Amino acid sequence: xxxxxxxxxxxxxxxxxxxxxxxxxxxxxxxxxxxxxxxxxxxxxxxxxxxxxxxxxxxxxxxxxxxxxxxxxxxxxxxxxxxxxxxxxxxxxxxxxxxxxxxxxxxxxxxxxxxxxxxxxxxxxxxxxxxxxxxxxxxxxxxxxxxxxxxxxxxxxxxxxxxxxxxxxxxxxxxxxxxxxxxxxxxxxxxxxxxxxxxxxxxxxxxxxxxxxxxxxxxxxxxxxxxxxxxxxxxxxxxxxxxxxxxxxxxxxxxxxxxxxxxxxxxxxxxxxxxxxxxxxxxxxxxxxxxxxxxxxxxxxxxxxxxxxxxxxxxxxxxxxxxxxxxxxxxxxxxxxxxxxxxxxxxxxxxxxxxxxxxxxxxxxxxxxxxxxxxxxxxxxxxxxxxxxxxxxxxxxxxxxxxxxxxxxxxxxxxxxxxxxxxxxxxxxxxxxxxxxxxxxxxxxxxxxxxxxxxxxxxxxxxxxxxxxxxxxxxxxxxxxxxxxxxxxxxxxxxxxxxxxxxxxxxxxxxxxxxxxxxxxxxxxxxxxxxxxxxxxxxxxxxxxxxxxxxxxxxxxxx
Numbered sequence: 001x002x003x004x005x006x007x008x009x010x011x012x013x014x015x016x017x018x019x020x021x022x023x024x025x026x027x028x029x030x031x032x033x034x035x036x037x038x039x040x041x042x043x044x045x046x047x048x049x050x051x052x053x054x055x056x057x058x059x060x061x062x063x064x065x066x067x068x069x070x071x072x073x074x075x076x077x078x079x080x081x082x083x084x085x086x087x088x089x090x091x092x093x094x095x096x097x098x099x100x101x102x103x104x105x106x107x108x109x110x111x112x113x114x115x116x117x118x119x120x121x122x123x124x125x126x127x128x129x130x131x132x133x134x135x136x137x138x139x140x141x142x143x144x145x146x147x148x149x150x151x152x153x154x155x156x157x158x159x160x161x162x163x164x165x166x167x168x169x170x171x172x173x174x175x176x177x178x179x180x181x182x183x184x185x186x187x188x189x190x191x192x193x194x195x196x197x198x199x200x201x202x203x204x205x206x207x208x209x210x211x212x213x214x215x216x217x218x219x220x221x222x223x224x225x226x227x228x229x230x231x232x233x234x235x236x237x238x239x240x241x242x243x244x245x246x247x248x249x250x251x252x253x254x255x256x257x258x259x260x261x262x263x264x265x266x267x268x269x270x271x272x273x274x275x276x277x278x279x280x281x282x283x284x285x286x287x288x289x290x291x292x293x294x295x296x297x298x299x300x301x302x303x304x305x306x307x308x309x310x311x312x313x314x315x316x317x318x319x320x321x322x323x324x325x326x327x328x329x330x331x332x333x334x335x336x337x338x339x340x341x342x343x344x345x346x347x348x349x350x351x352x353x354x355x356x357x358x359x360x361x362x363x364x365x366x367x368x369x370x371x372x373x374x375x376x377x378x379x380x381x382x383x384x385x386x387x388x389x390x391x392x393x394x395x396x397x398x399x400x401x402x403x404x405x406x407x408x409x410x411x412x413x414x415x416x417x418x419x420x421x422x423x424x425x426x427x428x429x430x431x432x433x434x435x436x437x438x439x440x441x442x443x444x445x446x447x448x449x450x451x452x453x454x455x456x457x458x459x460x461x462x463x464x465x466x467x468x469x470x471x472x473x474x475x476x477x478x479x480x481x482x483x484x485x486x487x488x489x490x491x492x493x494x495x496x497x498x499x500x501x502x503x504x505x506x507x508x509x510x511x512x513x514x515x516x517x518x519x520x521x522x523x524x525x526x527x528x529x530x531x532x533x534x535x536x537x538x539x540x541x542x543x544x545x546x547x548x549x550x551x552x553x554x555x556x557x558x559x
Contacts, residue, residue: 007308012088018081022133026140029070034148036063037278045271078129086121089307093117096314111197112190120303131293138286145283149276156255156276160283163251167287170243185229186302192222248284255280359504363407366394374553381536383545386555392539396508400427427506428493432485434477440469443491454495461525462491463518483513506537523548
């Protein structure tokens with residue numbers, strides 16, 4: 001675990017500003033610490049000599065007050081920096097997941113990723129507010145104070161130089177030992193969160209089959225494992241703190257004993273000896289605090305490492321894409337080809353959508369399923385049908401980037417891998433995927449300026465005309481029946497398609513929860529939209545869907 005990961009400075013601009021502020025505060029703190037020790041020495045020796053020390057006491061109180069203000073300012077700056085950095089890293093994480101695509105996300109533990117982006121990045125408070133300031137203060141204050149000690153009394157400075165390296169040495173050794181334990185603790189927390197989320201989501205099924213008690217027992221076992229891992233981390237933390245305190249105390253004691261003997265022998269003045277003794281603990285204090293705060297910040301550091309891994313993957317994919325474009329250009333593509341490449345970049349970034357053209361699928365194969373080939377023209381409905389497991393939903397998953405595939409799929413003359421699904425596709429899957437909020441907010445999902453009339457039209461076209469657009473839904477769209485939820489999901493796809501009719505409208509079993517009369521109304525709505533020029537992909541096992549289809553792509557059976 002690095003003291004400061006360089007990737008933190010690359011991905012979070014707030015961290016760079018905070019490091020500069022910490023350095024400035026550290027310089028002032030160092031000067032105040034030396035001044036405080038000198039003023040206290042002057043006050044004590046002056047009082048013993050019978051001098052008036054009122055001015056020294058005044059400046060001593062002023063130095064103490066300034067030191068307190070600097071500590072408070074460092075804490076406040078650290079808290080703000082942690083909040084800003086967490087926000088920047090979350091934004092970067094969301095953008096990186098978007099670039100990596102749903103296919104990458106489907107292979108990840110999404111609950112663990114949510115824990116990292118939530119609880120993990122919130123743990124950065126200790127890292128910024130306490131660990132980094134102490135680390136910066138160690139780099140600045142410790143060598144300056146040791147240099148002042150050497151200047152005033154070189155034997156004491158030499159003792160400090162010899163003993164100081166022992167503390168980071170023990171810190172590194174203990175840190176190596178605790179790294180594995182801390183990583184295991186973080187992974188256990190992610191596993192606990194994932195198991196809890198899965199259990200809650202499938203609780204009704206588990207109760208129906210009498211497995212809810214076993215699921216609860218497994219959560220309890222994982223929680224107990226997390227408790228044990230946490231206690232291991234705490235034991236290592238206490239061991240680290242004890243070792244550093246012991247070493248620092250012994251080092252200061254060596255300096256104090258040497259100063260005491262030389263004071264008795266008359267080789268050292270009281271003023272110099274007291275000044276050095278006051279500085280000695282201050283030389284060791286920052287590096288001791290670094291060790292203590294290192295363990296307190298370990299959880300946040302572990303979370304940032306997971307975030308950086310995702311950001312690095314997204315960056316590598318982007319670099320690969322840029323390299324490929326350069327290679328294509330170097331191979332002799334003309335200016336029009338280069339412009340086309342730049343246009344693809346606009347598509348990937350969510351820019352201007354391509355013109356309405358055909359969707360051409362050629363020998364597309366997902367995993368070990370049979371290859372699929374067809375062309376979906378504007379103004380037509382292409383029906384994808386076949387028995388369960390034939391690959392109907394997998395085909396749509398491949399087109400929207402949620403599954404890897406072989407072969408090719410192109411829209412408007414461009415590979416769909418190079419296009420953001422949000423640009424060219426309006427999709428509704430078998431799972432409604434509704435969110436907490438109003439029906440209207442679910443229909444207009446992703447639209448920064450929702451159109452109330454468009455929302456109402458989409459609901460009507462999806463046969464959800466009886467639903468109130470302002471009806472509030474619970475978590476995951478709770479509060480609707482299965483058929484209602486499905487119609488809201490279809491309305492969302494219709495609304496998105498209406499916003500840009502050049503998009504392909506892809507619906508996966510949109511009538512599976514509908515009665516025959518409602519299904520017939522939905523088919524008429526889709527047929528009307530296709531007659532108006534829409535390109536529609538329809539996955540359905542209903543024989544009635546053939547009545548509105550212009551072509552049928554049969555998977556796993558004869559057409």
